[in-house]
Amino acid sequence: MSPSVTTDSKRSGSPESLISGASLTMTDVERKRLHLTGLIPRGVCSLTSEEELALEQLRQKETPLQKYIYLSTIRNTNPDIFYNLVAHNLKEIAPIIYTPTVGKACQEFSHIYPSIAPLDHPDGLYISLDQVDNIDEIIDNYRQSAACKEDPQITVITDGSRILGLGDLGMNGMGIPIGKLQLYVVAGGLDPRRCLPIVLDFGTDTERYLSDPHYLGLRQKRPADDIFYDATKKVIDGLKRAWPGMFIQFEDFSTDHAFGLLDLWREKVLCFNDDIQGTGSVILSGFIRAVELAGIDPLKQRILFVGAGSAGVGVAKQLVDYFVIEHGIPEEQAKRMFWLVDSRGLITANRGDKLAAHKIYFAREDNGETQCKNLLETIDYVKPTALIGLSTIYKAFNEEVLARINEINSENRPIIFPLSNPETKAECNFEDAMKATNERVLFASGTAFPTYTTKSGEEHIPGQGNNMYVFPGIGLGAVLANPEKITDTMIFAASKALTKSINEEETKAGDLYPRIERIRDVSAQVAAAIIHQAAAEGLIKDAKYLDLVGAVESNQKPDGSFSHRLYEHVMDHMWNPRTDAATSNKL
Numbered sequence: 019m020s021p022s023v024t025t026d027s028k029r030s031g032s033p034e035s036l037i038s039g040a041s042l043t044m045t046d047v048e049r050k051r052l053h054l055t056g057l058i059p060r061g062v063c064s065l066t067s068e069e070e071l072a073l074e075q076l077r078q079k080e081t082p083l084q085k086y087i088y089l090s091t092i093r094n095t096n097p098d099i100f101y102n103l104v105a106h107n108l109k110e111i112a113p114i115i116y117t118p119t120v121g122k123a124c125q126e127f128s129h130i131y132p133s134i135a136p137l138d139h140p141d142g143l144y145i146s147l148d149q150v151d152n153i154d155e156i157i158d159n160y161r162q163s164a165a166c167k168e169d170p171q172i173t174v175i176t177d178g179s180r181i182l183g184l185g186d187l188g189m190n191g192m193g194i195p196i197g198k199l200q201l202y203v204v205a206g207g208l209d210p211r212r213c214l215p216i217v218l219d220f221g222t223d224t225e226r227y228l229s230d231p232h233y234l235g236l237r238q239k240r241p242a243d244d245i246f247y248d249a250t251k252k253v254i255d256g257l258k259r260a261w262p263g264m265f266i267q268f269e270d271f272s273t274d275h276a277f278g279l280l281d282l283w284r285e286k287v288l289c290f291n292d293d294i295q296g297t298g299s300v301i302l303s304g305f306i307r308a309v310e311l312a313g314i315d316p317l318k319q320r321i322l323f324v325g326a327g328s329a330g331v332g333v334a335k336q337l338v339d340y341f342v343i344e345h346g347i348p349e350e351q352a353k354r355m356f357w358l359v360d361s362r363g364l365i366t367a368n369r370g371d372k373l374a375a376h377k378i379y380f381a382r383e384d385n386g387e388t389q390c391k392n393l394l395e396t397i398d399y400v401k402p403t404a405l406i407g408l409s410t411i412y413k414a415f416n417e418e419v420l421a422r423i424n425e426i427n428s429e430n431r432p433i434i435f436p437l438s439n440p441e442t443k444a445e446c447n448f449e450d451a452m453k454a455t456n457e458r459v460l461f462a463s464g465t466a467f468p469t470y471t472t473k474s475g476e477e478h479i480p481g482q483g484n485n486m487y488v489f490p491g492i493g494l495g496a497v498l499a500n501p502e503k504i505t506d507t508m509i510f511a512a513s514k515a516l517t518k519s520i521n522e523e524e525t526k527a528g529d530l531y532p533r534i535e536r537i538r539d540v541s542a543q544v545a546a547a548i549i550h551q552a553a554a555e556g557l558i559k560d561a562k563y564l565d566l567v568g569a570v571e572s573n574q575k576p577d578g579s580f581s582h583r584l585y586e587h588v589m590d591h592m593w594n595p596r597t598d599a600a601t602s603n604k605l
């Protein structure tokens with residue numbers, strides 16, 4: 019059995035291949051033993067050379083979707099090459115296997131599935147509404163399949179009802195759990211054989227899919243809430259029966275269900291919602307940094323959120339917690355630093371419409387007769403120092419909006435975070451924000467934008483406030499130390515660990531986030547913070563982790579960073595794909 023992220027003390031760096039079939043890396047001896055002599059070309063390829071060739075092929079593909087399909091094929095046939103390739107070219111490949119291309123791949127999922135489907139080696143569970151009563155059988159089928167060599171440790175689960183900013187994609191949303199789990203492997207060092215993507219195929223309300231003859235999901239409208247919650251309960255209970263310690267990440271559920279599922283399950287199973295808690299945690303981290311650099315008293319910030327869905331409200335609540343915990347002010351006072359805008363304008367208690375439950379917390383009560391109907395009116399009324407977009411409205415921060423924000427913040431650096439993704443939904447881009455603010459903006463986006471060269475020739479890399487900075491570390495910490503649950507204070511600890519992970523060079527450049535190439539190290543720091551906080555809250559029973567955390571207490575550096583035994587233990591337990599060095603050790 020190969021080492022993986024487990025609670026045992028084995029080291030990672032597995033030399034064992036992820037697939038059992040023929041490989042061009044096999045020596046003559048191995049080929050003879052497996053009766054392959056004469057059936058494959060004579061030459062022996064190193065893993066490095068296979069990886070170089072794969073990169074060459076990848077770069078020849080013309081469109082991002084073609085690249086996605088090519089990478090899916092390598093992942094299914096040669097996962098060691100795939101994970102080495104991604105790890106070594108993360109900046110180039112992350113936008114293909116993840117946002118934004120994964121969004122396009124989801125929209126086309128049923129059309130491309132036949133050419134990428136590993137039918138004899140399933141890529142996850144497709145649980146349809148009419149089959150939830152057979153959940154044990156479905157799990158058993160998976161256990162018997164070639165894909166399941168060991169018990170899964172982690173699942174990313176969606177029902178495809180709110181994929182990125184693209185809406186209800188039904189079963190096609192499966193591309194997201196697959197993509198997120200690939201990042202778990204690359205960024206968080208989870209063992210790919212123990213990652214389980216799941217789609218709840220509960221229908222779709224999108225006509226385009228229902229009438230597409232090639233759509234592979236259940237061809238019906240989505241069910242009513244009671245049926246939805248009953249069916250998800252059957253699935254989660256089934257997963258708990260089969261794999262009690264498994265970490266569950268809820269992903270891309272429609273807003274109400276995202277909050278509903280989290281409320282229902284957060285005390286009962288080891289779970290978290292990436293869009294509410296993960297996105298919130300990363301934005302909080304970038305925000306903490308931006309507030310430090312803005313040049314005004316943090317308590318003078320006036321924060322305007324555009325978009326009040328699950329992500330918008332989730333993020334805003336985390337920022338409230340930050341002001342309460344870090345700046346020691348009462349929650350009511352912190353809450354008054356926030357204004358939220360939805361499609362009907364500024365959210366106020368006396369607006370006249372029935373507010374969705376999750377919006378009530380932020381409804382303003384100090385507006386008197388004022389009701390702002392649109393963003394510009396709201397900006398003039400609020401005079402925000404920070405503008406945060408989770409609206410999925412492309413260019414909602416248009417020239418006029420950016421110009422107003424610049425004027426209002428002439429004495430301090432404005433914070434502008436267009437967080438919707440993919441790019442076709444982003445509220446503005448980095449270049450527009452830089453130009454409109456005389457290059458003073460403190461910027462983070464949900465999707466990646468190109469580097470901007472200033473008038474004086476300096477290169478500025480925009481911060482990408484994507485949840486990929488924390489979910490791999492949160493999952494890694496959860497899988498390693500197996501706390502009873504994930505609490506808000508653990509998520510808060512993840513944000514702080516992310517802010518602290520910024521190194522000297524990044525600090526000098528004024529970056530809000532670490533460089534993506536350092537993601538593995540960042541994930542280890544986040545995982546260590548998660549474990550540390552969980553132990554402090556009495557949620558970990560494993561004595562080894564309590565000892566390691568004890569060592570943290572006695573060795574903690576003044577800045578609270580985690581360069582100590584716990585961090586090293588986490589690093590040691592991260593999975594790595596096979597490399598030539600490991601292969602030759604083995605032969």
Ligand SMILES: O=C([O-])CC(=O)C(=O)O
Pocket residue numbers: 117181182183270292293439464484485
């Ligand atoms: O996947 C991403 O890039 C971020 C995310 O979770 C979402 O937008 O739903």
Ligand SMILES: [Mg+2]
Pocket residue numbers: 182269270292293
């Ligand atoms: Mg998501």
